[in-house]
Amino acid sequence: MDKITLSGMQFFGNHGVFPEENKLGxxxxVDVELMLPLNQAGRTDELEHTINYAEVFYIVKEIVEGRTYKLIEALSENIASELLQxxxxIIEVTVRVIKPHPPFPVLFNGVTVEINRKRATE
Known part of the structure; x- marks a missing residue:
């Protein structure tokens, strides 16, 4: 399956279980991988046969910055659901949300949630 990947998108959000995360943000x-056929886009060189990744960026931005989630699992699920809808x-989507600075008194490279969702077949 062909794939379009948007990686390293950065947004400011107020997600987390702790009140200070919701207040301070x-x-x-966020990374998204979109699995879809790209052969027609490759042959025609027409945007209508693919995904406008600028639009994808703004959809993800709106979800991440638009409301507060306690869990990045829920944030990831909503991104995947909106893109499939x-x-x-899009046949399949993988969403990776990285919280680089979780509120723990230890040093590590953050927490990542990765989900994979496929379009339901009739």
Missing amino acids: QRFN TYTN
Whole structure:
């Protein structure tokens, strides 16, 4: 399957279980992998046969910055669901949300949630 990947998107959101996370907010990194057929786009060189990744960026931005989630699992799920609903040519989507600075008194490279969702077949 062909794939379009948007990686390293950075947004500021107020997600987390702790009240200070909801109040102060923090940076989140998001990657999405969109599996869809790209052969027609490759042959025609027409945007209508693929996904406009600028639109995808703004959809993800709106979800990450638009409301507060306690869990980045829920944030990831909503991103995947919206992308599958918006673009009928996406067959499968993987969403990776990275919380680079979780509120723990230890040093590590953050917490990542990765989900994979497929379009339901009739």
